[in-house]
Amino acid sequence: MLPSWTDGPARGEIVDFVRRVTDEDSSAHVPPAGRIAVFDNDGTLWCEKPGPIQSEFLFRQLARMAGREPKLAERQPWKAVVERDYAWLGAAIEKHYRGDDADLHSMVDGLLQCYVGLTTDAFARAAGDFLRSGRHPQLGRPYLACTYAPMTELLRYLAGHGFTNCIASGGTRDFMRTVTEEVYGIPPENVVGSSVALEYREDVGDIVHTAAVEVFDDGPMKPVRIWSRLGRRPIFAAGNANGDIQMLDYCARGPGASMCLLIHHDDAEREYAYTGGAEEALMRAARDGWTVAGMAGAWRTVFAPAAGALQ
Amino acid sequence: MLPSWTDGPARGEIVDFVRRVTDEDSSAHVPPAGRIAVFDNDGTLWCEKPGPIQSEFLFRQLARMAGREPKLAERQPWKAVVERDYAWLGAAIEKHYRGDDADLHSMVDGLLQCYVGLTTDAFARAAGDFLRSGRHPQLGRPYLACTYAPMTELLRYLAGHGFTNCIASGGTRDFMRTVTEEVYGIPPENVVGSSVALEYREDVGDIVHTAAVEVFDDGPMKPVRIWSRLGRRPIFAAGNANGDIQMLDYCARGPGASMCLLIHHDDAEREYAYTGGAEEALMRAARDGWTVAGMAGAWRTVFAPAAGALQ
Structure with missing residues (x-):
């Protein structure tokens, strides 16, 4: 089991934890309904x-949008995308972490314009096509082969021991849902x-995107959204960044193991x-x-x- | 099967529908993952x-709150509750349906004050205790025996044919979740x-109530919330009121059976x-x-x- 993990402390602690919560004679035993495991996605x-x-x-x-409306390419964020100005895009994220959200907001507003009126099915087709056809720019692997083998093994290992695995990501729910069953064995729900x-549009009999963000699922929203979805507190949580701290804390502070x-x-x-974006999380872990x-x-x-991951 | 249903058209249509979507040779066949059934709760x-x-x-x-802070009993909605002024309470609902939400909002604001800072576990205990100990004021039955036998049979019948049953209710999610597994076989998720x-409060390591409504899950919000939760469109939907129209319409307009x-x-x-609150739904059904x-x-x-329902 867990062949992609070295025989070190992390693997040992996982195996020991699973043994304790599944052993009916253990004081830490948790019935299957309570075996909820949550995973951040990007970087985890x-x-x-x-x-x-x-x-x-x-x-x-955004680039496609600017192609249809060339005047957009004269202003941000379309300008940066069309000119492949990754410095501007990177700076927008950096500024966000320093508390200056103006550029990030202009980017989000631009993105939201891409989808207004699009049905959930049409969005899922676009996202699924992108993920199934794209390739990582530096690793050279298909996107769907950029999953970590030790983590997909861990998902299978937990599922095999009666756990329900869930993803709790800052990324867009409806983007990931198109492939999570295939790559992680995690169904959309x-x-x-x-x-x-x-919003529901009776004229088309379908659900369509509006130009507003409903929720940015990061930091303290992660435990709230997990509980709202499941009505249960997880007993296993995995993350990699500062935005995962509250989710991990919520898991750690449950009543049992x-x-x-x-x-x-x-x-x-x-x-x-890299440790950028994970500094606090590493301190909290210690x-x-x-x-x-x-x-x-x-x-x-x-x-x-890569071939196996895409099968 | 479905012994509490008479041998009439409704039962016949249910049995026929389930036969068509589960029969692998039927053109209307739906694989188990797509067999999503959604049910309104109150009145359904x-x-x-x-x-x-x-x-x-x-x-x-509200009455308990007014007991702790007697000055509250001098103003609405606490006054109406303390004085058992059901006319005021009923009128608040009536006014809401006529587009005048002032009294309803004062009631909701009062209710939200009851729970500020309460953890999700403490709320679940209060709701579960109420539902398990209370009795319907007119039927004289325990609350948990006020479920409709034909509908709990239908839930079992669908589950037995590979359906996933879900509740999509205007009532409060966290109130119902305390008993749905027991009375309907529907888990909290x-x-x-x-x-x-x-909100997540790191000082207590738990999720607590705020004084704001997140979402009122009625009318056009029902299909949106169903899809947000499941990532799938239901193929079976049951309701009883105008607030269920969009949920039923969303189900009806899916691509398959x-x-x-x-x-x-x-x-x-x-x-x-009664037909009050269901007039439009009955017209749409026709x-x-x-x-x-x-x-x-x-x-x-x-x-x-009653005894069986409480076992």
């Missing part, structure tokens, strides 16, 4: 560098994430090495005793063979 | 007269409903006879060919024996 289940996979999808939508506000896993990107050779899995040491393999 | 799965069961719970909370905005069921309360002898089940003719039994 699949690669998030050089940027989240979804951002390329969004940039293409167990995907929680950010969402655009939707729990396990929190923080993936640490310290593997410049096989993936990427303070609160969460399990930290450094990719370089904890994982024998990072990615599954 | 259990009795909603003289008022929704939840309203008594809410009134008790399949309950969609109105909700109070929640679907069935819409409208429960009609025409049984003054065994339950209640226009669009939804199946109408009048309780007097379609149901052999309305309520299960």
Whole structure:
């Protein structure tokens, strides 16, 4: 079991935790209905560098929009996308983390314009087509082969022990839902994430996108959205960034046994090495005793063979 | 099967629909993952007269609040609750349906004050205790025995044919979730409903209620919330009131086979006879060919024996 994990402390703690909560004679036993495991997606289940996979999808939508309305290319964020000005795009994210959201908001507003009036089915087709046909710009792997083999093994291992796996991501729920069953064995109803506000249009008999964000599912919203969806507190949570702290904390502070896993990107050779955006999470892990899995040491393999991952 | 249903058209259409979507050789076949059935709760799965069961719970909370802060009893809505002024309470609802929401808003604002800072667990205990100990004021039955026997049979029948049953109710999600597994076999994650905005409080390590409504899950919000939760369009939908029209319409207008069921309360002898709040729904059912089940003719039994329902 868990062959892509090295025989180190992270793997040992996972196996020990699963044994304790599934053993009916253990004081830490949890019945199957309570075995809820939640996973962040970008950087936890699949690669998030050089940027989240979804951002390329969004940039293409913006570029397509500017292609239809050339005047848009004269202003941000379309200008940056058309000119492939990654410096502007990167700076918008950097500024966001410093509390200046003006550029990020202009980007989000632009993106929302791409989808107004689009049905949920049409959006799902566009997202699914992108994910099934695209390729990571640096790793050269198909997007769907950018999932981490140790984590998909962990999902199967937990499912095999009666756990219900859920995704709780800052990424867009309806983007990920198109592939989570295929790549993670997680059905759409167990995907929680950010969402655009939707409305029912009786004239078309369908649900369409509006120009508003419903919820940005990050930080303190993660536990709230998990509970709202499931009506249960998770006993296992895995993340990799500061936006996962409250989800991990919520899991850790439940009444019974729990396990929190923080993936640490310290593997410049096989993936990427970075702590940006994870500084606080690493400190909290050390303070609160969460399990930290450094990719370089904890994982024998990072990615599954590309062909296999796409089967 | 379905012994509490008379051998009439409603039962016949249900059995025929289930046969068509489960028969692998049928052109209307739907694989199990797509067999989503959604049910309104108040008036569809259990009795909603003289008022929704939840309203008594809410009134008790308001009365308790006024008991702690006697000055509250001098103003609405606490005054009406303390003085058992059902005329004022009823008028607030009536006014709402005429577009005047002032009194209803004062009531909702008062109710929200009852729960500020309460954890989701504490709320669930209060709701569960109320539902398990209370008794219907006119039927004399325990609340949990106010479910309709033909509908709980229908839930079992659908589940037995690979359907996933969900509740989509205007009532509060977290109120119903405390008993839906027990009375309907529907786990908490399949309950969609109105909700109070929640927040994660790191100081207590838990999710607590705020003083704001997150969503009132009625009318056009029902299909949106169903899709947001499940990522799938239902193929079976049952309701009883105008607030269910869009949910039924969304189901009816899917790409494949679907069935819409409208429960009609025409049984003054065994339950209640009323069309108030269902006028448009009945017209839409006639226009669009939804199946109408009048309780007097379609149901052999309305309520299960009380003792059995509570086991």
